[in-house]
Amino acid sequence: MKITDIKKYLTATGELQKELFAESVRVRKETIGEDVHFRGIIEFSNYCEKNCLYCGIRCGNEKAERYRMTKEEIKICLAFIDRVKYGSVVLQSGELTSTKDKRFLLEIVQFIHNNYPHLGITLSCGELDFEFLKELYGAGAHRYLLRIETSVPSLYKKIHPEHHSLEKRIETLNDLKKINYQVGCGNMIGVPEQTIDNLISDLNFFQEMDFDMFGLGPYVIHEDTPMGNFENKKSWEENKEQIFQTTLNFIAMLRILLPSCNIAAATALDVFKPNGRIQALKAGANIIMPSVTPQIYRGKYLLYQNKPCIDEHAEDCSACTIRQVNAAKLNPVLGTPGNSLHYKQRNI
DSSP: OOHHHHHHHHTOOHHHHHHHHHHHHHHHHHHTOSEEEEOEEEEEEOOOSOOOTTOTTOTTOTTSOOOBOOHHHHHHHHHHHHHHTOOEEEEEESOOOSHHHHHHHHHHHHHHHHHOTTSEEEEEOOOOOHHHHHHHHHHTOOEEEOOOBOSOHHHHHHHSOTTOOHHHHHHHHHHHHHHTOEEEEOBEESOTTOOHHHHHHHHHHHHHHTOSEEOOEEOOOOTTSGGGSHHHHHHHHHTHHHHHHHHHHHHHHHHHHSTTSEEEEOGGGGGTSTTHHHHHHHHTOOEEOOBOSOHHHHTTOOSSSSOTTTTOOHHHHHHHHHHHHHHTTOEEEOSSOOOOHHHHHHTO
């Protein structure tokens, strides 16, 4: 597809946007069908060694109330995931690289693999070293999500401290591919000073890296971060609708350009619209990730403000999400891991 066409569709509104979504849904239906797979997400710790300028759990945010879930708490969540037949679990945390934290994560992965071998296991725990990633893979974790946020070096520098490295991020993504994970990536749409050309660069990067799955989403401001200043907050409020629509357009373009990949409908979209995630499914996404994090911790795992469902329990999220998917006339699939067809195709 020509760059001019991509730019046109990323900014599409009205009838042109409807045309874009119709094409992305057609591609999805012909490639992977209309199934929506579920991932029960456990946000097991909000401690983080990184200090990203946009993130509410950055290590420099002294207002964040920190927590680590215990093994027993995580085991209760896993029993729930198995009972409601989500088919997959996502273990997510801030970036933690201490020996103690790594041992804890490895033991949880081993427990899941030994006791729930039918569950797909996805990790999203930051830039871990190659040997430990191999160890996690051997223990049963076969998927890993590591968002790049932006592929543009100049923009990356604007939203991260100086010691954060885009090159290191890409190196870890390449490590994951070498180990043979199903590799996921994603960007953040709507950050200050981001351009449509930046988003085109992200699409090109995703194609070149040939990722298997994506967890992209819109930028949502957090007041307790360097990027949460008054000027940025005012701009974000003024541009919320555009950020939302551009995110949907990006999902649709990604589906067209990488037809067989898995694309998650980000929870952050519900900050913009009550049915934001469902609109993402209608634009071409095929994965949804209901929270299984205990209610007592949900309000503490705030990467961004106004996060939806923080007062709900896992049972509430399960029933609500399945009902919404059915209402969208899509097919909620339970009890299967929903592996990436793209991963299978590139490993033939």
